[in-house]
Structures are given as C-alpha cells and as structure tokens.
Amino acid sequence: MGLTAMLVGSISGTGMHMMNNALQKVPLSRRPWLHVGYFFLGGYIGQRWVRLEKELVMDINEIRADKGLPPMVATNAWIKYENPE
Numbered sequence: 223m224g225l226t227a228m229l230v231g232s233i234s235g236t237g238m239h240m241m242n243n244a245l246q247k248v249p250l251s252r253r254p255w256l257h258v259g260y261f262f263l264g265g266y267i268g269q270r271w272v273r274l275e276k277e278l279v280m281d282i283n284e285i286r287a288d289k290g291l292p293p294m295v296a297t298n299a300w301i302k303y304e305n306p307e
Contacts, residue, residue: 227268235264 239260243250283293
C-alpha cells in the first residue's frame, strides 16, 4: 500500500501542476522544477496519509478497549487492523 499511495500522490501532484498551467493557458512544461517538486510533495502526502490512517485505527481501537467494546475487525482490503493485546 505504501508504494501505491506514494505513486498515486506523486502523479496527482504533478497532474495538479500541469492542470494549473493548462488553466492559465501557459505551456505545460513551464517551470519544470515545480513538476519535480510537486511530484515529491505528492509522494510525501501519500505516505503520510497511510501512516495517519493506521494511527487513527489504533487510536480508535484504544478508545473502544477503554469502553469495553471489541476492536474494529479487518476487512483485509487496504488497512490491516490490529487487535490490541
């Protein structure tokens, strides 16, 4: 999931910059260093999103354990939920 999120974020970052250039009706390759910058920024945001989701699930399970509720169960789709010990 980490590599996929990074690639999607990177492509989205570059795509947003190119769309911005297209809306301004300037050449798409104007300021090419920003393509690279937004590529890496989008990759970082994609990686951070995965970590944030995992932290939120762990916090939710902690709160549920304090209330005496069972932990969230995994769907094994994208996020593997962990059972608190």
